[in-house]
Amino acid sequence: MKVITITEMDVRDLRFPTSLLADGSDAMHADPDYSCAYVTIKTDNGVSGHGMTFTLGRGTEIVVEACKSMSRLVKGERADEIFANFGSFWRKLTSDSQLRWIGPEKGVTHLATAAIVNALWDLWARIEGKPVWKLLADLSPEQLVSTVDFRYITDVITKEEVIKMLREKESGKAEREKFLMINGYPAYTTQVGWLGYSDQKVRQLCHKFLKLGFTSFKAKVGQNVQDDIRRCQLIRESIGYKNNLMLDANQTWDVPEAIEWVKKLAQFKPIWIEEPTSPDDILGHAEIARNLKPYGIGVATGEMCANRVIFKQLLQAKAIQFCQIDSARIGGINEILSVYFMAAKFGVRVCPHAGGVGLCEMVQHLQMWDFISLSGSSDGRVIEYVDQQHEHFEDTINIENAHYMPPSAPGYSTKFKNSSLLDYEYPHGREWQRLFQNGTFQKPID
Amino acid sequence: MKVITITEMDVRDLRFPTSLLADGSDAMHADPDYSCAYVTIKTDNGVSGHGMTFTLGRGTEIVVEACKSMSRLVKGERADEIFANFGSFWRKLTSDSQLRWIGPEKGVTHLATAAIVNALWDLWARIEGKPVWKLLADLSPEQLVSTVDFRYITDVITKEEVIKMLREKESGKAEREKFLMINGYPAYTTQVGWLGYSDQKVRQLCHKFLKLGFTSFKAKVGQNVQDDIRRCQLIRESIGYKNNLMLDANQTWDVPEAIEWVKKLAQFKPIWIEEPTSPDDILGHAEIARNLKPYGIGVATGEMCANRVIFKQLLQAKAIQFCQIDSARIGGINEILSVYFMAAKFGVRVCPHAGGVGLCEMVQHLQMWDFISLSGSSDGRVIEYVDQQHEHFEDTINIENAHYMPPSAPGYSTKFKNSSLLDYEYPHGREWQRLFQNGTFQKPID
Numbered sequence: 069m070k071v072i073t074i075t076e077m078d079v080r081d082l083r084f085p086t087s088l089l090a091d092g093s094d095a096m097h098a099d100p101d102y103s104c105a106y107v108t109i110k111t112d113n114g115v116s117g118h119g120m121t122f123t124l125g126r127g128t129e130i131v132v133e134a135c136k137s138m139s140r141l142v143k144g145e146r147a148d149e150i151f152a153n154f155g156s157f158w159r160k161l162t163s164d165s166q167l168r169w170i171g172p173e174k175g176v177t178h179l180a181t182a183a184i185v186n187a188l189w190d191l192w193a194r195i196e197g198k199p200v201w202k203l204l205a206d207l208s209p210e211q212l213v214s215t216v217d218f219r220y221i222t223d224v225i226t227k228e229e230v231i232k233m234l235r236e237k238e239s240g241k242a243e244r245e246k247f248l249m250i251n252g253y254p255a256y257t258t259q260v261g262w263l264g265y266s267d268q269k270v271r272q273l274c275h276k277f278l279k280l281g282f283t284s285f286k287a288k289v290g291q292n293v294q295d296d297i298r299r300c301q302l303i304r305e306s307i308g309y310k311n312n313l314m315l316d317a318n319q320t321w322d323v324p325e326a327i328e329w330v331k332k333l334a335q336f337k338p339i340w341i342e343e344p345t346s347p348d349d350i351l352g353h354a355e356i357a358r359n360l361k362p363y364g365i366g367v368a369t370g371e372m373c374a375n376r377v378i379f380k381q382l383l384q385a386k387a388i389q390f391c392q393i394d395s396a397r398i399g400g401i402n403e404i405l406s407v408y409f410m411a412a413k414f415g416v417r418v419c420p421h422a423g424g425v426g427l428c429e430m431v432q433h434l435q436m437w438d439f440i441s442l443s444g445s446s447d448g449r450v451i452e453y454v455d456q457q458h459e460h461f462e463d464t465i466n467i468e469n470a471h472y473m474p475p476s477a478p479g480y481s482t483k484f485k486n487s488s489l490l491d492y493e494y495p496h497g498r499e500w501q502r503l504f505q506n507g508t509f510q511k512p513i514d
Numbered sequence: 515m516k517v518i519t520i521t522e523m524d525v526r527d528l529r530f531p532t533s534l535l536a537d538g539s540d541a542m543h544a545d546p547d548y549s550c551a552y553v554t555i556k557t558d559n560g561v562s563g564h565g566m567t568f569t570l571g572r573g574t575e576i577v578v579e580a581c582k583s584m585s586r587l588v589k590g591e592r593a594d595e596i597f598a599n600f601g602s603f604w605r606k607l608t609s610d611s612q613l614r615w616i617g618p619e620k621g622v623t624h625l626a627t628a629a630i631v632n633a634l635w636d637l638w639a640r641i642e643g644k645p646v647w648k649l650l651a652d653l654s655p656e657q658l659v660s661t662v663d664f665r666y667i668t669d670v671i672t673k674e675e676v677i678k679m680l681r682e683k684e685s686g687k688a689e690r691e692k693f694l695m696i697n698g699y700p701a702y703t704t705q706v707g708w709l710g711y712s713d714q715k716v717r718q719l720c721h722k723f724l725k726l727g728f729t730s731f732k733a734k735v736g737q738n739v740q741d742d743i744r745r746c747q748l749i750r751e752s753i754g755y756k757n758n759l760m761l762d763a764n765q766t767w768d769v770p771e772a773i774e775w776v777k778k779l780a781q782f783k784p785i786w787i788e789e790p791t792s793p794d795d796i797l798g799h800a801e802i803a804r805n806l807k808p809y810g811i812g813v814a815t816g817e818m819c820a821n822r823v824i825f826k827q828l829l830q831a832k833a834i835q836f837c838q839i840d841s842a843r844i845g846g847i848n849e850i851l852s853v854y855f856m857a858a859k860f861g862v863r864v865c866p867h868a869g870g871v872g873l874c875e876m877v878q879h880l881q882m883w884d885f886i887s888l889s890g891s892s893d894g895r896v897i898e899y900v901d902q903q904h905e906h907f908e909d910t911i912n913i914e915n916a917h918y919m920p921p922s923a924p925g926y927s928t929k930f931k932n933s934s935l936l937d938y939e940y941p942h943g944r945e946w947q948r949l950f951q952n953g954t955f956q957k958p959i960d
Contacts, residue, residue, distance in 0.1 A: 127613040220769075222768045223770055349827065374794065
């Protein structure tokens with residue numbers, strides 16, 4: 069790659085007023101306004117990279133502030149040098165001797181890292197003229213491991229082991245890529261069971277998604293066990309027992325409560341219970357998994373796990389049967405790759421979290437790379453799918469017969485349309501001004 | 515308590531240019547500028563509360579932004595109602611349905627929680643006219659547990675168990691308080707072995723602190739094993755083998771590396787190795803502890819542990835022999851109390867982290883309360899002590915014969931002098947303006 073210097077890094081606060089429709093409502097997040105901190109990295113060769121981290125409304129301004137504070141680590145750097153040794157740059161970004169104190173590698177600063185790192189991958193893919201999944205699939209095993217910081221995970225996996233794993237899967241890559249181009253990657257829907265939805269709406273949506281070809285359906289639980297039983301019954305009546313049902317508690321329970329509650333829902337044969345308790349509680353998830361194993365219910369978590377060290381332990385402790393990486397959390401693609409490597413080593417299936425702004429757009433690339441290069445399989449694996457906010461992206465996702473079809477445009481599919489930026493930048497965007505003016509939302513006080 | 519309403523919440527960015535002297539330098543934080551986000555909560559009865567969270571310079575602006583964003587949850591609230599049911603308010607502060615996504619309960623937003631919550635305790639103690647340690651010691655067991663949110667820890671400890679533990683220690687409280695007033699609480703010094711110090715300076719400081727009556731000394735390790743051996747030898751030559759040596763690696767190692775490295779230092783008989791690896795790695799710390807047990811070396815960690823859920827697991831997994839709560843991290847006193855409760859149940863000694871701005875000031879209160887009300891003992895326990903930045907506080911700490919003497923002024927000892935605010939507020943304070951002008955520091959770009 070020729071010399072390319074990063075000249076600018078812009079950050080924007082984008083928010084969508086999703087709380088108006090109770091879309092995305094769950095046991096812990098009653099009224100989310102799907103949002104993101106949106107990073108644009110400009111270079112001296114004219115190509116720009118666009119990346120984001122997902123947020124729920126309030127607090128986006130804090131992540132934006134963190135991105136701005138970290139921009140000094142990005143501006144003026146050579147993009148070509150970053151991509152040649154991305155793992156080292158990633159460590160530099162997460163190890164600033166003063167900044168790391170307010171993490172480390174978790175919360176706001178790590179979300180900011182994800183936004184910046186995702187913008188860099190988008191930039192890299194655009195320079196190469198490939199979608200990110202193809203860029204990843206075309207990297208040699210040595211190049212791929214050079215993007216990852218193995219600090220704190222070498223007790224479980226090493227560069228050498230990963231190179232060996234990737235080599236073993238090299239023979240079938242071309243066939244799998246071809247298969248993917250024709251068949252796509254299986255998706256599941258969460259859209260039948262947000263907590264804020266009425267029974268009638270749930271039933272209606274089950275039928276809609278069945279018609280669209282979906283075979284896996286997820287419902288939110290955890291506010292009231294009688295309601296949960298009623299809703300599970302209702303969904304099973306609609307989708308039958310040949311299709312998959314997954315349940316999601318969004319961290320609402322303590323460990324003993326989780327075990328008792330889920331046992332009461334076991335009659336509906338869910339394949340997993342997602343986020344039964346605190347995302348930091350590795351030993352708690354392990355205890356829940358041990359207790360639910362006799363019922364054939366697996367434990368799934370990941371969308372709010374802080375970093376690779378937490379994932380490492382969830383795998384070591386046999387605490388999860390489904391690994392739910394999130395494309396906007398942990399430190400961007402580089403760190404997510406390390407989670408894929410560890411999951412492959414432990415034989416645990418990755419079923420990515422998606423749904424919030426940009427998450428479907430990004431995570432399809434990662435799961436497709438995994439299919440081609442690492443696990444070599446989509447058996448028992450599904451990508452979450454929610455059809456919201458896709459219209460705001462230049463390269464929109466393409467779902468056919470409940471499968472994600474491989475994106476073809478260069479990049480990470482996260483460049484917003486200009487009109488969406490003008491409408492939804494918070495608080496000055498046109499749509500927000502309208503919502504303040506008509507009293508639907510309160511204007512923020514400065 | 516009469517009706518008291520919170521009318522205002524101010525937040526300031528205070529920084530001290532400690533990097534100029536390599537004070538506080540360790541294997542991961544080469545050049546800290548000891549700093550804090552400083553919160554002042556004003557009420558309609560004239561009493562104000564002052565609280566802070568510690569930071570290392572860059573990034574303080576992000577924590578300040580988080581405090582400002584959270585102020586909407588504080589302003590207009592009734593202080594008397596908060597203190598009557600502090601656990602519920604704490605949950606409200608940490609569970610905002612939109613904000614929690616960018617944590618939850620970790621990193622920037624949890625540091626901001628700590629600053630706000632610490633200011634509330636300072637306010638409460640000032641209203642009661644007592645230092646915080648005395649306020650805590652005078653609360654009934656029922657009142658004390660009402661300040662704590664037991665969410666996510668009920669699998670290990672319940673309110674009822676804590677009340678029983680506290681009741682069992684009620685008989686000797688008066689004697690222990692008297693003992694404390696006369697003898698104080700034992701301190702240890704970290705100031706002999708920052709990594710940036712020369713051998714001569716280390717030797718000099720060992721002699722200085724020996725003379726002052728210290729019997730426990732901590733040194734930083736982890737950059738180079740030969741240097742560590744030389745420095746340990748040098749410290750042991752100065753302090754002998756009757757005194758305690760502790761080692762601190764500040765998260766520099768991977769798990770297998772930690773075990774091998776510390777074995778090489780075992781000849782110097784350290785009582786603990788502190789922060790051998792990532793603060794998120796519960797299973798890693800447990801593995802290190804298992805391997806170092808035959809050498810009589812315990813594992814200590816806590817200053818960067820995110821929350822009570824991490825501490826719970828460190829205790830469950832027998833990963834720590836010394837529990838190092840930090841008064842400026844996790845969600846302030848309320849959550850720290852839950853860690854004390856769990857440590858007491860597991861029989862693990864709490865030896866608080868201190869040293870950064872305000873940490874000694876705050877943590878002495880907590881450990882003194884523990885001595886009076888919970889553990890009832892200071893055996894094998896010490897509070898970290900570093901003599902930096904104390905001159906900036908109105909109620910300065912009082913060390914006599916290497917013991918913290920109980921503070922007598924009402925509050926949490928964290929109210930800054932007005933002159934220090936004028937000098938060190940960043941970037942507009944007088945001292946910072948001087949340092950920018952003479953070129954010692956670069957002015958931040960906005």
